[in-house]
Amino acid sequence: MNKTRLIIIEKDNFLREEIIDYFSYENKFLIKDQKNIKNFSTFYDNFQPEILILGSYFNYDNNTNIKKLLTSKILYTDIFILAYKNELSRLKNLFTNSKIKIVQKPILISDLYKDVINTLNYSFKKFYFFDEVEFIPNKKIIKKENEQVELTNKENLILLHLIQSNEVKISTEKIIKNVWKDRENISNHNLNTHIYRLRRKIKKITDKEIIYYCSKGFYILKFKI
Numbered sequence: 241m242n243k244t245r246l247i248i249i250e251k252d253n254f255l256r257e258e259i260i261d262y263f264s265y266e267n268k269f270l271i272k273d274q275k276n277i278k279n280f281s282t283f284y285d286n287f288q289p290e291i292l293i294l295g296s297y298f299n300y301d302n303n304t305n306i307k308k309l310l311t312s313k314i315l316y317t318d319i320f321i322l323a324y325k326n327e328l329s330r331l332k333n334l335f336t337n338s339k340i341k342i343v344q345k346p347i348l349i350s351d352l353y354k355d356v357i358n359t360l361n362y363s364f365k366k367f368y369f370f371d372e373v374e375f376i377p378n379k380k381i382i383k384k385e386n387e388q389v390e391l392t393n394k395e396n397l398i399l400l401h402l403i404q405s406n407e408v409k410i411s412t413e414k415i416i417k418n419v420w421k422d423r424e425n426i427s428n429h430n431l432n433t434h435i436y437r438l439r440r441k442i443k444k445i446t447d448k449e450i451i452y453y454c455s456k457g458f459y460i461l462k463f464k465i
Contacts, residue, residue, distance in 0.1 A: 263356075296321050395437065
C-alpha cells in the first residue's frame with residue numbers, strides 16, 4: 241500500500257510527538273518531522289510530501305521567503321497551519337488559497353486527523369483524462385480501462401505540471417524549476433530521461449502520443465484539458 245508522505249514542523253516537542261503517534265497508528269502515513277523551519281526548502285524537496293502540518297511560530301508578514309516557499313508548494317501539497325486564536329485573522333488574510341488551511345490551537349489531534357483524511361479523500365477524486373487515458377495524481381497512476389501503470393514521484397510531478405501549465409509549449413527550464421525547485425544541479429538531460437521513461441510507461445497502455453518534444457527545448461502535451 242502506498243503511504244501518504246507527511247511532514248510535521250512544530251517547535252512544541254510534546255505536540256509534535258503526539259501528532260506523530262496519532263498519525264502513525266493506522267500505518268497510513270510516511271512521516272518526517274523537525275522542530276524548526278531551518279533548511280525547509282531542501283527538507284521539503286527531498287521528501288515531496290502530500291501533507292504538511294506546520295506550527296505558526298514564524299513571522300510570515302516579514303518573512304516573504306517563507307510565504308513564497310509555502311505558496312509555491314500548494315500545487316502538490318495540502319498545508320495545515322496550526323495557529324492560536326490571536327493569529328487566525330492575520331494568517332487567513334495572508335493565505336487565501338484553499339489548499340492552505342488554518343487550524344486553531346489548542347487542537348484535538350483526532351479532529352486534525354479527520355481533516356487530513358477528508359482532504360486526502362477529496363484529493364484522490366481529482367483526475368484528468370487524455371482521450372481514453374486517465375491520470376490520477378494523488379495515486380501516482382495512469383490507467384486505461386483495467387490496465388494501469390505506477391509513476392515515480394518525479395514522473396507524477398512532471399505530468400501534473402504539464403497539465404496545469406497555462407502555456408501550450410512548456411520549456412524544459414520551467415519544468416525543472418517547478419518540479420525540482422531550486423536544485424541547481426538538475427540538467428535538461430535529467431529531465432529528458434524522466435520524460436523518456438514517462439512516455440514509455442504511457443505507451444504500455446495506449447498507442448497515442450501524449451507528450452511531444454518540439455525543437456529548442458520545449459514540450460507539448462496533447463489532449464490537454
